[in-house]
Amino acid sequence: MSALPNMGDPNGTPVVHGGDLSAVRQRFPDAPSPWLDLSTGINPMPYPVPDLPPETWSRLPTREQNDALIAAAARRYGVRDPATIVAAPGTQALIQAIPRLVPRSRVAVVGPTYEEHQVCWRRQGHDVAVVSSLDEAGDAEVVVLVNPDNPTGRLVPVEALPPRPRLLVVDEAFIDLSPSEASLAGRLPPRTVVLRSFGKTYGLAGLRLGFAVANPDLAFSLRDELGPWAVxxxxxxxxRTALADNAWLDAASRRLQADRHQLDEILKDAGFTIVGGTSLFCLAEHPEASSMIDRLGRGGLHVRHFPHWPSRMRFGLPGDATAFARLRTALDTR
Incomplete structure (x- = not known):
């Protein structure tokens, strides 16, 4: 199992995530406000939050509420047995919990990718290697694959997945807008856990909601690990309401595809090469990426850049015509 360089320090330096404007504001104190945050892969046009009865806020969640959410998730994700679905306060909570439930193992994370996977496995004492492909996972007992990948958007067909190790973890946080056959959730193989995010596609990341689809024994252990009233x-x-709203999801999918096309054209006009992405973000390359980051920062726009890929930047989608125009103006080098 050949390893790439360590992409994170689980014992010290925190992983850098999108959506945290504090450091970039300090770097560009004279930038105009409000900032336009394009550093995340979150739908900028969120699901309209319905009015909730006051008791929703004042009472502990009930089993009936949890069961109704699980039933809606099962229908949305094509899962036959609702007992295999675990609801959690965000997929991050599941990424942290799963390594605590597995005996110390050799773990291969296909990457570079979302760094919390390797950090959380390593924090629990597992032997973690970041490998560049599934073929390089070798004799790893646990294989972690983000599919589609963040930030490249690479999508591995399910038929190309390897024979099961002790555990296969497939993070499908960005798969909602892919064809249904791209997901493993509805045809879960043995020794596999699939993670699904709610907040990204529905634009409600602050709600903190995610799901694991796992074989019954692991699903039981995950519920036990998360404890009561986890959500x-x-x-x-x-x-529950959003996952059952097919019309909203269909309309959002069409809009996001059109917005992604518009984003690509703006970046190409500015000299970028599109190298990957999903319906919610674009990975682009520029020979003068560092100067482009500075140009955007001075204009009050925040995007993701990667120390291990210095020529690449990840752009989330602008939310409206004004935001698109602001991005185009900031990138204009004439």
């Missing part, structure tokens, strides 16, 4: 009452109600 808040408002998240249960909003998640």
């Amino acid at each position: 808040s009452g408002p998240a249960l109600e909003i998640g």
Whole structure:
């Protein structure tokens, strides 16, 4: 199992994530406000939050609320047995919990990718290697694949997945807008856990809601690890409503595809090469990426850049015509 360089320090330096404007504001104190944050892969046009009964906020969540959310998730993700679905306060909570439930193992994370995977496995004492492909996972007992990948958007067909190790973890946080056959959730193989995010496609990351689809024994252990009332009452109600709203998801999918096309054209006009992405973000390359980051920062726009890929930048989608125009103006080098 050949390894790439360590992409994160689980014992010290925190992983850098999109959506944190504090450091970039300090770097560009004279930038105009409000900042336009394009550093995340979150739908900028969120699901309209319904009015909730006051007791949703004042009472502990009920089993009936949880069961209704799980039923809605099962229908949305094509899962036959709702007992295999675990609701959590965000997929990050599941990424942290799973390594605590597995005996110390040799773990291969296909990457570079979302760095919390390797950090959380290593924090629990596992032997972690970041490998560039599934073929390089070798004799790893646990294989972690983000599919589609963040930030490249690479999508591995399910038929290309390797024979099962002790555990295969497939993070499908960005798969909602892909064809349904791209997901493993509805045809879960043995020794596999699939993670699904709610907040990204529905634009409600602050709600903190995610799901694991796992074989019954692991699903039971995950529920036990997360403890009672893991998901808040408002998240249960909003998640149930949104996951059942097919019309909204269809309309959002069409709009996001059109917006992604518009984003690509703006970046190409500015000299970028599109190298990957999903319906929610674009990975682009520029020979003068560092100067482009500075140009955007001075204009009050925040994007993701990668120390291990210095020529690449990840752009989330602008939310409206004004935001698109602001990005185009900031990138204009004439």
